[in-house]
Amino acid sequence: MKQSIKKGVFASFIIMLLTSFVVQPTFVQAAETVDINAESAILVDANSGKILYEKNADEALPPASMTKMMTEYLVWEAIEKGTITWDDTTQISDVLYKVSANTSFSGIGLRQNIDYTVRDLYNAMAINSDNATTMALAELIAGTEGEFVKMMNAKAEEMGLPAAKFVNSTGLDNKSLGEHYPEGTNPDDTNLLSAKSAALLGYHLVTDYPESLDISSIPEIEFDEQMIRNWNWMLPHQATFLKPYVYEGVDGLKTGFTEKAGYCFTGTAERNGNRLISVVMKTASEEERFKETAKLLDYGFTHFESKELFKAGYQVKDQATLPVIKGKSDEVEIALKDSFTAPIKKGEEDKYTLQFEIDQAKLNNEGELEAPVKKGEKVGTATLIYDGDADNGYIIEKGNNKIDVVTTKAVEKKNWFMIMLGSIGDFFRGLVTSIVDMIKGLF
Template sequence: MKQMKQRLGIFLLVITAIIPLPIHTLAAENDFSSPASAAFAVDYDTGKVFYNQNADEPLGIASMTKLITAYIVFDEIEKGTISWEDKVPVSDKLKKMSKNPDLSNIPIKDKHDYTVKDALEASLISSANSLTSALAELISGSEIKFVDRMYKQLDDWNIKDGYLVTASGLGNEDMGKDIYPGSKKTDENLLSARSMAIVAREIITDFPEVLEIASSPSRAISDGTTIWNSNEMLPDFDYYTEGVDGLKTGTTPLAGACFVGTAKRGDQRIITVVMDVDPEYSRFQETANLMNYVYDNWSYKTVLKKGEPSSQSTISINKGKKDKASIVLTEDLSVWTKNDNQNIKLFFEPNKKQLTKKKKVNAPKKKGYIVGSEHVYNTTDTLGYLTKEEEIHDVSKVALKTDIERANFFIQIWQSITKR
């Protein structure tokens, strides 16, 4: 069992339900900041990081946890082990919890049979804790066993900084006596902002239907209850922001106000995370600020197009009719860069396995033979990518533009004499 390395403190979360929260004033474009313990923004398709403010420290994630649980629910449905219309048993303990006004829930009606569809929608839209725990019990027999399944899912995503104790994001203090083995009464779920962005991208990629649920301002479930979305960035809400169609809020005294959001404008989808936002500010306004900052200041620029010469326009030929041959890109080469920063550099890297020790191409070879790679990078951009594996996005293969023919025997002798 996983052990908590340090005792976690409990912080008072100040909630201002009536007085409007102040709007955080943005700093200059090159000095953006967020009044949060962590803030992170990343491109969905390429994994390019646009903003990183303490994104690698594990912090409380509260109900953002429910995205991990939802992923497992979608996975079980896809495998056929459960179905949307299966009934979800709700224990007396969870029914009692559902009526606790201090916890996010919908009151469970005693004689009503809730379906998997009901429970997942309530979990993702209104952040219902009791029905989330009921889903965990349906799938694994107990919430404790389900947490083990959640750990396995994190391992599958190569996420190593997670600490989990519940399926819903509630802390152990709200779970009674049945807490995760080895954990303390004060423990809650922890994850870094970077890892939370990975979770969001995984569920959107594998189960894009999550957006259809998460983007619903409200829905009626089978017991007749209308559930309202806790995401106030959707249409007709106070913090409506262009393109936002998800994803999940989270709030506990330890975690503070959190939100993992996603928006799509044009062809570009981004994922943002804000964690433990200063209570004087709105997590939704801060997310909007971060999203607007990304869309206003970052662009994906094509530096070289397919078929254009590499930065090293030719390569030497060994035993060929010609000394050199033209080399070109096999695909467009693009790079993310801030609009006010054009410090872009190119360099050609030969493929040693394809060349001689003197970095020449042995003739004969056909057009399209790969001789190396063209790399592009911004000399002042240190943000990198969501994962190390994704840094290949700034690379294009380079190949021979035309066929190269082998020189005849006499020409090869002459080349040897002249050391060409």
């Protein structure tokens, strides 16, 4: 018996000893709730726009080089419109040469009298976050950086970015640019984005131009006879000291740092067809912005799943039909046009219901549809209702929490004779009712 106890104790000791030598992963699995060490942060499901987590997400802060996501978007848009092509070339002006040579701007040292293609300039901007190449693209598209800034703010308004203000294309403070700040902007000003607006900008970039991820996911690339690297440590870099920060599925988007902004990062990762977009702003260090991003992504991938909550054709009890006038049928059934899929916390399927909202413009004063009614005709929308602890809403105004409600069959219009008989019948029924009511009133 004593021998068995000794063996058990010895075995336990060996297990503890071996465990102590196991290298613990940098990022641990997310808890039920997550606490992010950043001034502001947000996590968004990119497929639906659903906000899964937020912390001070509406606070406007300097975004540093996350600004370049807007410049990237406008480059893709200009390519799409044919304003520029990837093979167009430009040369570096004296001003941009000075900016590129400034080591405090992390410049890559552009050369003059060299033809740089749009593709090369974009790679240097998106991968290495170079500022001079960013300004060169802005000038190529709009003529001057000042005019490009106007385009940036117009696009921000079009996208509905809350608390967004752009004063240059790079994310540097205007003051640091000295006399080279964009014309028409304040020399002491800086760009501003909230975490919510940064996530929404990232959402538009990956949704409208998913091919941008092919570039933002490149760890390093050759540019102008030198190797330039991506500042996103969560990509599969070769450097040993970066490997603990690598995160499966990460393929973008943009890092940023200035003294005012601190360390910030808009990240995105995809696993099993689910894409998340995260933002952390004003973290304390270069390492912390990636650790906090990993915590956000762990939280999203661990605790949320995309779930089909209601199938196409689903009907809400007590709202399954609408009355029809002048039709061969007195009513028509209505149902969901498409299935309702949404990112939800695991195990919370029963906390979701649907509410049908009928388009009143489709109905007469009596709340009836008038025949003829087509099969599949839209008569309203269904809104997803969550009866849980907290609902952060959607990053886009309408989000993906609405699905069309349509008719399930057609209702033909009665011929004129039947309509006339019906009208006569209604008249006499009304007349009889009035007479009865009058007689009742006499007694």
